[in-house]
Amino acid sequence: MLGIYVHLPFCESKCNYCAFNSFVASEEEREKYLNVLIEDISFFAKTNKRIVDTIYFGGGTPSLLSANQFERLINVIKNSYKLHKNCEITLEANPNSLNEEKLNCYRNNGVNRLSIGVQSLNDESLKFIGRRHNSTEAIEKIKLAKKYFNNISCDLLIGLPTICCDEYIKTVKKLIDAGATHISSYMLQVEDNTPLKNMVKQNPNLLPCDDECAEIYDKVVEFLEKNKFHRYEISNFARKGFESRHNIKYWTNKPYIGFGLSAHSYIDGKRWACGERLVDFYKHKRTMEEVLGEREKIEEHIMLGLRCFKGIDILYLKKLNYYIEKNQFYNQYIGSNVLIKKGKNRVILNPKYYEVNNLIITNLMP
Numbered sequence: 001m002l003g004i005y006v007h008l009p010f011c012e013s014k015c016n017y018c019a020f021n022s023f024v025a026s027e028e029e030r031e032k033y034l035n036v037l038i039e040d041i042s043f044f045a046k047t048n049k050r051i052v053d054t055i056y057f058g059g060g061t062p063s064l065l066s067a068n069q070f071e072r073l074i075n076v077i078k079n080s081y082k083l084h085k086n087c088e089i090t091l092e093a094n095p096n097s098l099n100e101e102k103l104n105c106y107r108n109n110g111v112n113r114l115s116i117g118v119q120s121l122n123d124e125s126l127k128f129i130g131r132r133h134n135s136t137e138a139i140e141k142i143k144l145a146k147k148y149f150n151n152i153s154c155d156l157l158i159g160l161p162t163i164c165c166d167e168y169i170k171t172v173k174k175l176i177d178a179g180a181t182h183i184s185s186y187m188l189q190v191e192d193n194t195p196l197k198n199m200v201k202q203n204p205n206l207l208p209c210d211d212e213c214a215e216i217y218d219k220v221v222e223f224l225e226k227n228k229f230h231r232y233e234i235s236n237f238a239r240k241g242f243e244s245r246h247n248i249k250y251w252t253n254k255p256y257i258g259f260g261l262s263a264h265s266y267i268d269g270k271r272w273a274c275g276e277r278l279v280d281f282y283k284h285k286r287t288m289e290e291v292l293g294e295r296e297k298i299e300e301h302i303m304l305g306l307r308c309f310k311g312i313d314i315l316y317l318k319k320l321n322y323y324i325e326k327n328q329f330y331n332q333y334i335g336s337n338v339l340i341k342k343g344k345n346r347v348i349l350n351p352k353y354y355e356v357n358n359l360i361i362t363n364l365m366p
Contacts, residue, residue: 001051001054001255002256003053003055005246005257006062007058007059007259007260008060008062009021009022009260011059012061012132015130017190017196020059022059030064033261033278034065038072045081048267049082051084052083053088054246055087057092061094062091063093063097063098064097070102070106074089074110074111078110083110089110090153091113092115092117093115093116093117094131095116095138095142096132098116107148107149113149114151115153116138116142116152116155117131118142118154118155119157120157120163120171121138121171122163152179152181154183154184155184156168156172156186158185158213159213163216173223182238182239182242185237214355224237232308232309233251233307233308234307250304251304252308252310260281261274261276270290271290271292272286273286298366302364303361305348312324313345322366324364327363333364337350338360
């Protein structure tokens with residue numbers, strides 16, 4: 001089975017923390033990009049006949065496309081590839097760009113999962129990070145989307161100024177009450193070449209410290225688990241059956257093809273990325289191509305496996321000539337319940353240690 005990712009880099013404005021390859025563009029530029037994107041999607045299908053079981057429209061803000069533009073884009077995928085009857089089709093959206101016409105269009109064209117970029121329900125914080133919606137609009141649009149979709153994910157940031165633990169939990173509760181079946185709760189990262197980076201330089205105490213963020217994260221985990229949202233990856237929580245099947249492909253090294261600016265692909269041990277600049281993308285240039293060797297496959301399997309509920313497959317590592325049971329830290333972690341055995345050949349990270357997973361991953365590397 002194959003996953004398809006489609007990158008739509010257009011935004012109404014750039015958020016202060018965002019380092020993704022996204023930007024404001026004219027309607028002419030959007031149309032030109034869409035035409036090249038459709039050309040790439042059609043061309044790849046000629047040489048790859050795998051059944052597609054997940055499609056993910058990410059960005060940027062995919063919901064900025066008009067209903068007609070989106071129909072053109074999804075129809076070329078449907079006409080070029082064989083879709084599994086239970087294909088998961090996700091579209092990212094911002095609250096301010098959603099309306100009845102678009103929601104109806106998405107549903108009629110097979111979208112069955114929405115990922116809404118809420119980020120916060122504190123209006124001051126939303127202004128601080130440069131979002132174009134307010135808290136009232138966010139809740140209204142989630143409720144509106146719920147009329148069309150059962151599967152709704154909401155993104156939230158941990159680490160915004162002035163938001164205490166209690167307020168964050170109240171925000172999560174409001175999202176669940178509005179209809180969210182999946183919550184992605186991420187730590188705010190201060191990335192280079194962003195307005196936020198400059199703001200923090202000028203005021204080093206602008207953002208809450210790591211301990212405060214860790215406390216919020218721990219309380220969120222506790223609250224969500226009480227409300228039947230299980231943590232299936234460090235930052236992702238879902239009601240049973242509402243996990244992101246597309247994202248699970250990334251974490252378990254399943255094949256996926258990425259179309260669009262700087263989109264990555266991974267098929268049969270090969271990884272490549274599309275051009276990061278429009279001029280390169282329009283010429284179909286790739287910025288990176290590599291064939292993963294045994295070492296890279298081992299490292300990725302351990303790193304990704306210990307971030308999510310799938311864990312490490314010991315037999316898979318043995319096929320790559322790595323016998324992890326001989327690692328001194330492995331046995332220590334098993335003995336101290338840092339690692340938990342699931343059957344004969346699978347090991348997961350005890351969720352209590354997710355916050356220090358980087359150290360554990362490093363110690364388990366060959």
